[in-house]
Amino acid sequence: MLVLGIETSCDETGLGLYHSEHGLLGHTLHSQVAMHAVHGGVVPELASRDHLRRTIPLLRDLLAQTGTGLAQLDGVAYTAGPGLIGALLVGSSIGRSLAHALGIPAVGVHHMEAHLLSPLLDATTRPSFPFLALLVSGGHTLLAQVDGLGAYTILGESVDDAAGEAFDKTAKLLGLPYPGGPALARLAQDGDGARFTLPRPMTAKPGLDFSFSGLKTQVRLLAEAHPAPEHRADIARAFEDAVVDTLLIKCRRALAQTSLDTLVVAGGVSANRHLRAALDAAARHDGFAVLYPPPELCTDNGAMVAFAGCLRLLAGEHVDADCGARARWPLADLAAASGTGVLL
Template identity: 60%
Template sequence: MRVLGIETSCDETGVALYDTDRGLLADALHSQVAMHADYGGVVPELASRDHTRRLLPLIDQVLSGAQLERTQLDAIAYTAGPGLVGALMVGASTAHGMARALGIPVLGVHHMEGHLLAPMLEDEPPAFPFVALLVSGGHTQLVQVDGIGCYQLLGESVDDAAGEAFDKAAKMLDLDYPGGPRVAALAEGGDPGRFRFPRPMTDRPGLDFSFSGLKTHTLTAIRQLEQAGQLDDQARADVARAFEEAVADTLAIKCRRALKQTGLTRLVVAGGVSANVRLRAKLEEATRKQGARAYYPRGRFCTDNGAMIAYAGAQRLIAGEKDTVGQMKAVPRWPMDQLSAP
């Protein structure tokens, strides 16, 4: 089955073509980062308009790369949520329109399920069951995954997600959008011994996360440096390093707990923050000590992309799932616990 995947949940337009026999045939991505940078974050209306401009050319690019025609598609999968409703509608309407014209099934896919299954596109995919750490945008979750659609939420952020905390720390440090990569780059020049920030909620049982206190601690440290006239470039780098170390340590500690609690030995890490080098190093150390193994998607599949949607959609389409004709899905808020096995 050849499945076209469409991702338009936020600020990246992703398209990919996945063949259930041959694997990933082609993929393409357009990022809106430069467009939103002047505003310090994503502007929903601009995001929707740009998806409208980019989507059809990207579909043509992917089909050309795979040397296929639209008539050779067997199904279409699109991101139905969660995400920005206007952006979601662009992908949903395009997918339904194409599917109706071609007479093929179409299916709305859960964005976070796409991230969760992204490592399945690698040469050595993890086997079920495993623990998944999902760190994407406004989501930080630990999930026990027994199979596709068989998800048990183990813990999640009770306030700011890790990605949101990175973005807010970046603004405190006068860094441009997107915050995560900017903070990580600045932290490379930081002194790891100058500051030690708290590892929130690691001194109590449980697998939930909270990064709002860390955000406040970071702001306090910056203001104290400002008042002392010491907030130079090196100090900003030292703060960035302390912040990044605190987030990475916190995530690693909770992942180790989740593996111990479930008795599992495989950890999947997916979502934009999973590309963070320091986080990967901490997780590698944590899993090695526990006799476990960590799995990640390749770099370009850590952020939003069409390949993960094509793959996730293909698994459910094979099982017979599909949207009702003419009923597009665009669900801005869609908890993963509402999903079921195909």
């Protein structure tokens, strides 16, 4: 099965082609970062309009790069939610219309499921079920036991800000440019980790939930006490250390609680070098396996949507008349696939 994936949930327009036997054939991406930077954040209406402008040209580029014709497609997958409703409707409308015109099935993909499954794109390292997943991004931070496609047990999640959101807001406190998360991570590389220490929230008591909003207050107080620009890198390093340590502690706790030996890490923050280094060191020490998507597939992209959509289509799913887009769609509400718990 050859599936086209369309991602338009926020500020990246991404398309990908995934083949059930040959793997990922290619993907194309346009980021709107430069357009939104002047506003200091994503403007939903501008995002929707840009998706309208970019999707079809990106599709033409992808087909040309991979030597694929529309007639070769066996299915179309698009991100159905959660996300910005206007942006989602662009991908939903184009994906469903294209599938209808070609007489092939379409399926709406859950954005978080697509991220969660993205480290499994490489068939050579793909784990078997069950495994533990850490989904850590700008909008979501959660730990889940994955028993099969759509069979997700949420073990813990953020009670306030997601980790990526905390990165962005903390960067703004430090006067860093948009997008703040990557800028803060770059600044932290020059910081002295021994200079300042921030708390590791919700790690002193049992449980697997996260809370990162309090760290912003701690950073603000620290920045007010040390306002000179030369202190910013040390403050950024202290914040990053606190987030990474918290994520690591919770992952180790979840692995012990579930007796699982494989951790899959996905989402935009999974590209953070400090987090990967800490998890890799823990994996070597504790004896568990840890998997990530390639760095270019950590942020929103069409490749992960094509992959997740291919799995769903192979399980016999397709859209009905009511399937469009959902701004809110909890991962816990996602139905398990009708097929077996075995990946491609």
